[in-house]
Amino acid sequence: QQQVKQSPQSLIVQKGGISIINCAYENTAFDYFPWYQQFPGKGPALLIAIRPDVSEKKEGRFTISFNKSAKQFSLHIMDSQPGDSATYFCAALPPFNAGGTSYGKLTFGQGTILTVHP
């Protein structure tokens, strides 16, 4: 069962353009939504993350938009650069509850390969 669905699978954008990647989730217990960036031959690295109590979070050229009622969130990369070319993963995490039973078990989307042409 795929609890986090990510689209598109691949995306090609011209330098200076806007890249948009979308994710939808099913489990309403999720309360932390990170985006990871992965370059070839490397492990994923946290890019930006959001909690469901806010609708938007911006860090430099990267923005997460969150729609709790629709159970969707998206990553926007403004002024996309060739150096942004990478694979992007959305993910979702239930809370570290008092019993500690979730233990930080991330559920990832399928990934989006972003290519930014110069």
Added chain:
Amino acid sequence: DAGITQSPRHKVTETGTPVTLRCHQTENHRYMYWYRQDPGHGLRLIHYSYGVKDTDKGEVSDGYSVSRSKTEDFLLTLESATSSQTSVYFCAISESSGSYEQYFGPGTRLTVT
């Protein structure tokens, strides 16, 4: 890579042989995770550990076992490797419940022939 090393980085093995992958951290983080990455599936959790000798199954645990005898080491064992276990394996670590960020190692590319 946040003080995380994985060994080996590349391995080719034959079907039916046992394989052990090692994750070593120098951050003294409590939580450790093993994921596998396959095209079209993103990363999927295999097993995780919430302390020394405390481990549990993830989403795709069949055919895998783990052990954690020290805070810094988390071992993933394929008891009898199959071709379906050809994948890239990532270890990740996380602090206690105050921080949700997971830090990933560089990965191990395993090919089962």
